[in-house]
Amino acid sequence: MQHFDHDKWKEVISQHDWYLILRDELAELLHGEEAGKEAVEQFFETALHDRTIMLGVIGPNWDRERKPIDTIVIYQTHRPSGISWRRLSAMGLLSAYVPRYISPPPGAPQKIGDPIYAHHLRGAEQVFYLYHWLVRQDGSMERFLGDHEIGWHSGDRELDAKSIAICLDGNFDKTPIPEIMQKTLHALIDEHYHHVAPEHLVFNGSQKQFVF
Numbered sequence: 670m671q672h673f674d675h676d677k678w679k680e681v682i683s684q685h686d687w688y689l690i691l692r693d694e695l696a697e698l699l700h701g702e703e704a705g706k707e708a709v710e711q712f713f714e715t716a717l718h719d720r721t722i723m724l725g726v727i728g729p730n731w732d733r734e735r736k737p738i739d740t741i742v743i744y745q746t747h748r749p750s751g752i753s754w755r756r757l758s759a760m761g762l763l764s765a766y767v768p769r770y771i772s773p774p775p776g777a778p779q780k781i782g783d784p785i786y787a788h789h790l791r792g793a794e795q796v797f798y799l800y801h802w803l804v805r806q807d808g809s810m811e812r813f814l815g816d817h818e819i820g821w822h823s824g825d826r827e828l829d830a831k832s833i834a835i836c837l838d839g840n841f842d843k844t845p846i847p848e849i850m851q852k853t854l855h856a857l858i859d860e861h862y863h864h865v866a867p868e869h870l871v872f873n874g875s876q877k878q879f880v881f
Contacts, residue, residue, distance in 0.1 A: 672698060672705040678712060682722040685784040688767045699763060714759040717794070724795055728786025729778040732818050740832040740869045741862055742823060743854070750806045750839045754791070754798075754813065757836075761797035762787075765821040774826060789818060800836040802857060808849035810857060823873075832871075833862060 673694060681687050688695070698705040716722040746752050766785050773779050779786075787797050798813040799822040805811070814820050822834040835857065837850060858865070 672708045673712075675712065679716075679721065682716055685723050685725075686782045687723060688770055688785065689782065692771060695763070695767065710756060710759050710763065713762060714753075714755050717759055717762070717796075718755055720794075723784055725784035725786030728783070728788065730788050731821075732788065734826075734830045735817055735819055736831040738816060738831060738833055738862065739865060740828065740871060741835060741858065741865050742828075742832050742871045742873055743835050743837065744800065744822065744873045745837045745839060745841050746803075747840045747842075748838075752803075752838055754796075754803075754811070757800070757803070757813070758791075758796040758798060761799040761821070765799055765824075766797050769821065789814065800834040802833070802835045803838055804835065804850050804853050804857070805838045806847055806850060808847075808853045810853055816861070833865075 678691065681690050684690065695709065698709045713722070746757075748756075762785070766787065769777070770779055770781065770783065770785050773781060787795050789796050789798060796813075799820045801812065801814040801816065801818075801820055803811045803813060816833065819829055820834045821829050823829055823832070835854065837846060837854075839846075858870075
């Protein structure tokens with residue numbers, strides 16, 4: 670099923686204000702049926718990889734707002750396991766950075782119409798990660814952002830500035846989180862964030878809670 674005009678979108682995303690031009694279509698597709706959302710994420714994942722999308726080459730250093738870490742927020746991808754880092758980057762671009770540029774919060778350095786800029790790189794590629802860590806279902810983990818970097822994961826600017834976001838690879842709304850993932854999560858927090866008080870561990874959504 671064709672959910673949008675790919676050729677039109679490919680032309681539009683070469684412009685610095687593409688997110689304004691596509692605003693209504695993006696909102697409809699991202700809040701509609703799952704197949705349309707998947708198609709949009711795949712389109713932007715490919716555009717980021719192929720570098721056919723206009724992004725800022727300079728812009729705000731969001732990480733200057735970083736504060737001492739006192740909170741950990743745990744998420745799940747709500748996707749089949751094995752999600753790629755490029756898909757997570759595309760999801761972050763669409764869910765966090767596009768809204769921030771469409772409607773800049775008070776005092777924000779960016780202006781409506783500015784090209785979107787993340788200030789985060791993976792190699793030479795600009796990335797839009799929301800999470801600092803991803804825990805895989807085999808118990809392995811990947812770091813996406815340094816502790817000095819902000820992930821815009823919650824929609825709360827103050828919380829994001831002082832928190833670490835850890836994401837579990839999978840959908841655990843109706844199934845248990847594998848024990849090996851729980852062990853990795855415990856070990857990760859014990860090693861890197863033992864100073865965070867248990868009451869400042871926040872579980873987003875309907876995920877199972879852990880005992881720390």
